[in-house]
Amino acid sequence: MSKKVKGFSKLSKKEKINWLVSSYFKNDSNAVNILKQYWNSDESLQNLHDEFSENSISNYYLPFSIAPNFLINDKKFTIPMTIEESSVVAAAGKAAKFWMKHGGFKAEVINDEKIGQVHFFYHGNKKTINEYFDFIKPILFKKTESITKKMKSRGGGIIDISLVDKSSQLAGYFQLFATFRTADAMGANFINSCLEEFANIFKNSTQLFSTKKLKKEEIEIIMSILSNYVPNCIVKTEVSCNVQDINSLEPNTPNFADKIIQTINIANLDVHRAVTHNKGIMNGIDAVVIATGNDFRAVEASAHAYASRNGIYQSLSNAYIKKNNFYFELTLPMAIGTVGGVTNLHPLVKLALKILGNPNSKELMKIIASVGLAQNFGALRSLVTSGIQKGHMKMHLINLLNKYEANENEKKLAQIHFKENTVNNNSVENFINKIR
Ligand code: MEV
Secondary structure: OOOOOOOHHHOOHHHHHHHHHHHHOOOOHHHHHHHHHOOOOOHHHHHHHHOOOOOOOOOOOOOEEEEEEEEEOOEEEEEEEEOOOOOHHHHHHHHHHHHHOOOOEEEEEEEEOEEEEEEEEOOOOHHHHHHHHHHHHHHHHHHOHHHHHHHHHOOOEEEEEEEEEOOOOOOOEEEEEEEEEOOOEOOHHHHHHHHHHHHHHHHHOHHHOOOOOOOHHHOEEEEEEEEOOOOOEEEEEEEEEEHHHHHHHOOOOOOHHHHHHHHHHHHHHOHHHHHHHHHHHHHHHHHHHHHOOOOHHHHHHHHHHHHOOOOOOOOOEEEEEEOOEEEEEEEEEOOOOOEOOOOOOOHHHHHHHHHOOOOOHHHHHHHHHHHHHHHHHHHHHHHHOOOHHHHHHHHHHHHHHHHOOOOHHHHHHHHHHHHHOOOOHHHHHHHHHHHO
């Protein structure tokens, strides 16, 4: 059992590990060894990683993989992907290869507007707060110029601020609802700094309001924070080919294209399927978001809210046939950046961005969305043909062999045996026992 610990963050790394190991591992040196095994021998690199987060005691490895053969807007890409699920990168690469032969992905950023809100309460006269807002709005722009100057020079800044009356839903509740462009940054720090300044100015400038009908005590600021829901920061990507081409991809599955369309119809009416369908898309999205040092929680949260924009949770992707052409598309919100955060700090992230040709944030949005669509295509293709387990378990075989501590020779024999046989936990265990 752990004892309550005071001033933990002030302890040295060694002291933190000692505390952990004595509290949870009965001072077992093996626990220390596991933590230390993942330390980097390059001290400055290790320090850099330690400083990304408080109380860091080791590093957590995930595979850094690459998926070649992506053609996006007529440009070839090799995609860095960070993910632990064994079949994801293989599926992405396979789908990309097929679509490369059919013109590749056509992607566009539809809009890149971000949102932030100051949430406050005011119970007085509505006309007064509206007049005060009209009075203060230019001052909010003016007085945040020191924060917005640099962003403006990069093509971003505050787009607009409006007063939103939510008092019919919650007594006295209003918002300052602001929209922003943040150029190549995800923009969280910029937006939050602007919002906190808006709140401060809004609360503390009532005495400047000429009619003096408003007292600062009447405005109760609750919080100022960006919204991770960015329905106006949207990217769309699409692939298409003629129906014969897509159907000939799976000659043993009659009406392959129609079956893909039915998977979308099913996801659009059944939430259980829709969540799994979108999870498959996020397999690709998150892997690139993580490899490029972006905030996958923000991208996930926004994507799922967007999937519910019609009042029910539905598929993020769409498929249809028009004039004998099969179209497969994905539209989703995405707040990511190619500057700021760890993008300029983490050596692997810098390398990942370099592999992608150092894209700006809009280019990266298009790349990430295209990987999501490729992933979705790969998953749906397997689901309506061989089933997911065949490919998935083939890729998972090596994990199972490692679980049974197979040596190199046993692994070789297993790879041959399981070319023709079904992979599952039991069959791998039996095989290993048989050959030992
Ligand atoms: C597995 O990680 C993802 C899938 O379940 C996605 C899907 O069902 O569409 C295969």
